[in-house]
Amino acid sequence: MSSHYEAPIREPLILGEKSYHDISVDVGAPILGKANKSWWIVFSIALVAFLWGLGCIVYTVSTGIGVWGLNKTIGWAWDITNFVWWVGIGHAGTLISAVLLLFRQKWRMAINRSAEAMTIFAVVQAGLFPIIHMGRPWLAYWVLPIPNQFGSLWVNFNSPLLWDVFAISTYLSVSLVFWWTGLLPDFAMIRDRTKSPFQQKIYGILSFGWSGRAKDWQRFEEVSLVLAGLATPLVLSVHTIVSFDFATSVVPGWHSTIFPPYFVAGAIFSGFAMVQTLLLVMRKVVSLENYITIVHIEFMNKVILLTGGIVTVAYLTEYFIGWYSGVPYENYTYLSFGAATGPYWWAFWALIICNLIVPLTLWVKKWRRNILWTFIVALVINIGMWFERFDIIVICLSKDRLASSWSMFSPTFVDIGVFVGTIGFFFVLFLLYARTFPVIAQAEVKSILKSSGARYKRIRESGKDLAGTATDKRTSTYAERPASLSVASNAGATHHQSTVNADVLVDTEAKKAEIDMMLARIGTYDPATQTPDDLTKISGVGPVLEQKLHQLGIYTYDQVSKMTKEEYDLLDEIIDAFPGRAERDDWAGQAQKLKN
Amino acid sequence: MASGNVLHVLYNDDDVLMKAVKEIRAKKYRITEAYTPFPVHGLDKAMGLPHTRLAICSFIYGLIGLSVATLMMNFIMIEDWPRNIGGKPSFSYLQNMPAFVPIMFELTVFFAAHLMVITFYLRSKIWPFKKAENPDPRTTDDHFLLEVDAAGHDIDSLSKFLYETGASEISLIHNEEHA
Amino acid sequence: MYKFSSKLRLFAIVCMVLGLIGLVFGFLSVPGTVEEANEILAAQEAHHSGGEAHHEDGAAHHEEGAEHHEEANFVDEVKGEPGYSERAMAGDKDMGHAAHEDGEHMEHVLHQMQTKPWSATFIAAFFFMMIALGTLVFYAIQNAAQAGWSPLLFRVMEGITAYLLPGSVIVLLVVIFAGEHFYPWMNHELVAEDEILQGKSGYLNFPFWLIRGIIYVAGWNLYRYFAVKNSRDLDTAEGLQPYKNIFKYSIYFLAFFIVTESTMAWDWFMSMTPHWYSTLFAWYIFASIIVSAVTVIAIVTVSLKAIGQLEFVNDSHLHDLAKFMFGFSVFWTYLWFGQFMLIWYANIPEEVTYFILRIQEYNPIFFGMLILNFVFPILILMNSDFKRVSWFVVIAGIIILVGHYIDIFLLVMPSTVGPYGSFGITELAALLFFLGLFIFTVGMGLSKVSLRPKNNPFLVESEHFHY
Incomplete structure (x- = not known):
């Protein structure tokens, strides 16, 4: 059928001789099976890191922000760097699920679920930092515009920090809803496949009683599309607003107008690097190499190349306009000759090497398709993008307009502990997710199987009709038909009336x-x-x-x-x-x- | 829900299903419901389902969100307690609008997205602790189930015809409440 | 095979001739001396006090409309000194001169009036060139992304880019010959007493600037030449080599373009007010380029389909083009807002002059442009059914094009002629001339080869494209 047509020149996205049923089996396997040893090892490490971080958070909150390495000149540093770093990472998921959906990129189907999970977990980490930085996190609700006992003491809607409150909470909640809606059919599949009554119960609840009616699917697709249409500008707006934090207020009297789009590109850049990092490991651990193929990895590398290219041009613009402006202060900002040769030269060069130079290797197809190299590049980018935010904040602040107040920042063990703790927390969440959630959007993968599956591409290219090829011997056979139909009653909850094969x-x-x-x-x-x-x-x-x-x-x-x-x-x-x-x-x- | 007897017709291929749906409808049989493991492209059209109006709902919800944001910030920043922030006195909403646009946008999206999804859940009757209603567990795996109204038709010839459309299994469901 | 109809050809030629006459008139009618300039100003003033009280343009008229005063001069209010913004503006216009003697001021006004026909020409020339350039970029993106929906439209895009060669050469000539009219940094006397401009002379100097301009034009046209050549070769080729070539060239071109677009924007636009800078500026112009280009692709596609030339193009293709119009309109607004909000918020004197001039002197079109470029496209193209109705798309397209003409107008006019910009005979003539040239060149370009490409590996996908 022509509706499944896809140009033969496109590489298959689902390898192996997969049928619809295979997808159910493969996606269900990690949930229905038992965790292996390596999972427990990684989980334990992550848990320890998380607990250490928790200890540091408790110490910070109980003692005060003074336990961090901040000083009068550099009033925010690691916390906000980590905040932006995590938010940035959180952009890839919604980008994959929203933007790539709008662009009808079929390769998104295999990776969107995990990328969205990563988004949500990353945004959770991000949200921790501003709350801890408040010093009295139990008063965090003061950022909301609620009538209060102090009379007309409202929040300030002119402040980008307040915009962040709205942006991040909208982003987190919409991503969550988007993710969950997509999960319903997959939870339903697990619910119907599992034999354990406990799992049946749990996944029954999680799936919201999804039944897969044609009308449900129609609405489901419409909702996905509209959510994608809403989430696309939302993704842009969130990092735009994060960029406003710095573009309006990091150093008084200095800003850069390119920040909004450049932060967005940078966020996607770092987010895809993190997706690569996670998926390269996950596909191995839960044996999904047939679904997250080298083609997917290459596509993601291409996105990294593109967004990395945009970021590069933004850096060059920033550096050039800094010089062009003729404003002496520009020589003290994070992308300037002054920064490259100043006391924070190492942070400057870490940024340049990790974000500009190393990703250039991905222009070579062979390296783009090399899993180990991709993994290394992804890690390097993760580090580089952390430095980008560190540079913007700490380098810019370290030399403000009053030379006598120039200062350096050095983190304390608490700064480091909290950061490491969030990494631990992130992995704890992700590992739990990998064991209990369908890590691949199986319903969506099934919908592209006939167009992009290796087997179906072969059948179609040999000129045969695809109709009927989805039959799977394990779930049905065309044996002889029963002479008469069985009659069942629909009153009860049992559903096993069919009696053939x-x-x-x-x-x-x-x-x-x-x-x-x-x-x-x-x-x-x-x-x-x-x-x-x-x-x-x-x-x-x-x-x-x-x-x-x-x-x-x-x-x-x-x-x-x-x-x-x-x-x-x-x-x-x-x-x-x-x-x-x-x-x-x-x-x-x-x-x-x-x-x- | 169909009254009286219905046939549950299982298919195990989406292309066969699409063809079958068209043939069944051409013969004027009534398909009361279809359960599929994934969205089959064009099935809603083939079954003659009307368009969903969720997108329009979402647009309206978005407008509500936009209004809420505007009214809220106008009240807080302009009417209730105007302040001079950054040399921009808050005596006019319009003149300070650039600072309000981000939250106007965020709340538009917030309302449009969440209310639409809630509407979807309610309309499709899905929520936690709702019991699943797919008649065969394989319809979330690789089977496609059509519920064909058998009332007033000869069951045997109907099922013969349905087998000819490529059905893999057929069973007769007797709805007691209508018997 | 599309045949460029003689009627359309005649129309294009008439446009060009009329435009040329108007342009000559425009260039001849500029004041030659300070006295003439004074007369023109006096005549304008008389005209204004003679009736249209609400029509405000020109700094001198602010006292007339109290309500306008209040609305536009919030900067003054904030500063607590009336006339602050005007003085700030004048400071900008005079390139940092402290002196405000009348004679010097009038000479400056004269210079601005003499610049006006140049600006009018440049606006129209760039507007049509950017359509061709944007189309080329869109075409390159489609190729580089291995898009499955668009190959059927490649010939349309290639046809539109036929205008790139004449268009870009004309634009380059215009900026070269406009010289000091546009670019104060080319004036050695001015640079000699301006430290900031001296600091920039490593970049803003004539030879380097000229070389850069030639590189842009040459680079863009080279890609166009090789892409179109390979695309035509593909029609008759045995293998896929031409396709692979286009793919490769497209990626190189996009890398080249992303850099040259930025420098082009700085060279040709931002350096008109050489003290002013904004890092987002270049990308903002890119948004205008791409949205206008996609709009023209959609309009040309609809027109060709209407005369039965593109039967193979279906609703879904149009739908996708309209989606891009919608999406890029939002993108443009996003960048517009990003730049405006940050400069407005920071209120740094060096930077905010850019917007003060535009808001005070060009208020209706400055904000009107937002309605044309954002509100209308959003409302018209939001509904997915409307995106399939060709006349709807055309109406939205015309609104978008008008809006982006105004956008270019606002980039150039205030920067070059200060408050004296207007849409008159010269502007109309320039628009007509380049419209004629555009129609003529694109018509010729489209009629060269079959509108249906062959052998593209994604062609069948494009034919089956149904959404």
């Missing part, structure tokens, strides 16, 4: 799931690439039995050869007149011989 043999959902599990162990049969073997050659298997095996999705010697006691027992249970026969005849051994 595997259902002839199996009557409960649990059994079906067991068959799925069995096929996961012995391998699945794919009609597109494999041919069925003649199973009757196995002694003990007649035509009737072969048909039954087919109904269970067993077609090849290879599958039979992998059978063990567990499978035999299951077959005994499902197929009557079978007790102990397979084991006695050693089907697996026979199949092994026939296979060769």
Whole structure:
């Protein structure tokens, strides 16, 4: 069908011989399975870092902001650097889910869920800093325009810091809602796949009872589109407003008008670097290499190149106009000759090298597609973008207009502790997410499977019709049809009325799931690439039995050869007149011989 | 909800489903509902569902948000307690508007986004502790279920026709409350 | 194959001839001496006091309308000294001269009046050139991004960029010959007594400035030449080599453009008021360029489809173009606001002069432009159904184009002629002349090859494009 058409020149986005069902299985696997050792190790480290940070926060709040390295000249430094750094990282998620949705980029489907999760967790970290910096966080509600006991003591709507309150809270809440709405169908999929009643209950609640009606989907798509349309300017506005913090008030009498768009580009730049960092690890740990492919990594690297290029031009502009302005003070700002040669030369050059020079290597296709190098570059950019904010704040402040008050900043262990703590907190949240949430937007990936899946691209390019190719032997087969329809009652909550195919043999959902599990162990049969073997050659298997095996999705010697006691027992249970026969005849051994 | 008997017709391919929907509707059978694991492009049109008006709702909500922001800041900054901030005396909302635009925008988005999503949840009847209503758990995996109204039709010939459209499974559902 | 109709060709030629006559008239009718300039001012004053009390232009008339005074001069109010903003402005216009003797002032006024036809020419010339340039950028972006929806429109875009060569050369000639009329830093006497300008002379000096201008024009046209050549080769090519070439060139061009666009904006626009600077300025101009370009692509597409030339272009393509018009309009507004808000908020004297001049002397169009460029496009193009109705898109497009003409007008006029800018015969003539030239060149460009490209690997995707 033409609606699935995609230019052959485009590389497939879903590798392997995936069917719709495979996507459910693969996305569900990390949730339905058990955590491995490496997950626990990383989680413990993150937890320790988080707890240390928590201790530092408690110390700060109970003692006072004086425990930080701030001084009279440099009145904000690490806290606000970290704030902007985290907010910036938080921009990639919504960019991927909103902007790339508007641009109909199919590659976003595999990464948007995790990127959005990252966004939300990063914005949570960001939000901590201003609140801690208030010194009395329990009075944080004073930033809201609420009638109060002091008469008409309102917040100041002329202050960019107040704009931030509105921007960040709008951004966090809208991102959360956007994320959650997208999660509903995926939670529903987990709810319907899991066998544990506890999980069924939990995911049932989380999925809000999503049923996937056509009308729901219509609304779902409309809502996604409108949310994307709203979130796109929202993303821009949030970092614009963050940039206003500095463009209006970091150093009195100095500002730069390029800050708004340049901060946005920088935020996306750093956000994508963080997405790379996380996803390169995650795809490995939860085996999603077929969904988050090298093509995705290259696309993200291209976004990094683009936004990095914009940031580069902004730096050059900043530096040039600083000189061009002829204003002597400009030589003390963060992008100037003065900064490059002054006491903070190392911070200046860290910025230039990490954000301008190192990303240039991504122009080379080979390096862009090298996973290890991508990972290194992403880390370097993360560091560089932290320095960018550090430079803007600390370098600019360190030499203000009164030479006698010039000063340097050195962080205390509390500054560092709080920062490390937020990194720990971030990873704790992300790791928990990776274990309990569908990390890939499976419904959306399914919707592009036929256009961008490797298997379907091959079928289409060979000139065949895609209709009917989605059939999966594990969930249904076209066996003989029942003579009459079964009649069920819709009064109860049970939903297993259909009685065809595997259902002839199996009557409960649990059994079906067991068959799925069995096929996961012995391998699945794919009609597109494999041919069925003649199973009757196995002694003990007649035509009737072969048909039954087919109904269970067993077609090849290879599958039979992998059978063990567990499978035999299951077959005994499902197929009557079978007790102990397979084991006695050693089907697996026979199949092994026939296979060769 | 369909009255009386309905058929639950399962498909396992979206292209087959789309073709089937068109054929079924061409034969004047009534499809009362469809459950799919992912948004099938064009299915709403093929089923003849009316357009959703959520976008218009969102626009209106946005206007409400814009008004709320304007009224709030006008009251706080201009009427209730005008102040001279940064050499910009707050005697006129218009003249100070550049400083108010960010929050006007944020609240517009805030209202438009949240109220629209709430409307969506209410209209589609989804909220925490709501029980799922998809008749077969496979409709969130890889199956597509059409609910076809069987009232007044011969079940056997209807199901034969439905099989011909490529259905993989069919079951008859007897709605007791209407029996 | 599109045939450039003789009627349209005649129309274009008539436009050019009329425009040329008007331009000659405009250049000839500027005052030659201080006395003539005085007469013109006196005549204007008489005209004003003669009736239109509410029509304010010119610093001298502020006392007339009290309500305007109150509204526009909030700066004075804040400072607590009436006339503060005017003096600040005058300081800017006079390039930092402390003296305000009448004679010197009138000479300055004379200079500004003599500049006006140059400004009128430059505004119109740049306006149409930027459409071609923006189209080229959009085309390059589509290629570099491997967009699937747009290949069917490539020939339309290539046709529009045919104007780039004549357009950019004319713009370059205009800025060269306008010289001191536009760029005070070219005046050696002025630079000699201005320390700030001396500091900038490493960048703002004629030879370097000229070389830069030539590099921009050459670079843009080279890309245009090779991209179009390869695009036509692709029609008959066996393999995909021409496509790969375009892809590569497009990326190089975009990298080249992102830098040269900035320096171009500084060289040709920002240095008109060489004391003033804003880091966002160049990107702000880019937003105007790209939104005008997409608008023209949409209008040309609709027009060609209306005469049955682009049957293969469907609603969805138009929808996407309209979305870009909408999106870039918002983007432009965003950058406009970013620059305005920060300068307004900081109120730094060196910087705020830029907006004070525009708000006080060009108030209706300064804020009116926002309605044309933001409010109308938002309201008209918000609804997705409207984006598919061609006449709606055309109406929105015309509004956007008018708005961005005003935008360019406001970039140039106040900076070059101070408060004496107006839209008169010369401006209209310039607009007509370049419109004629644009239609003529683009018509010729479009009629060269089949409007339907072949062999682009994304062509089938574009044909199937349905949204």
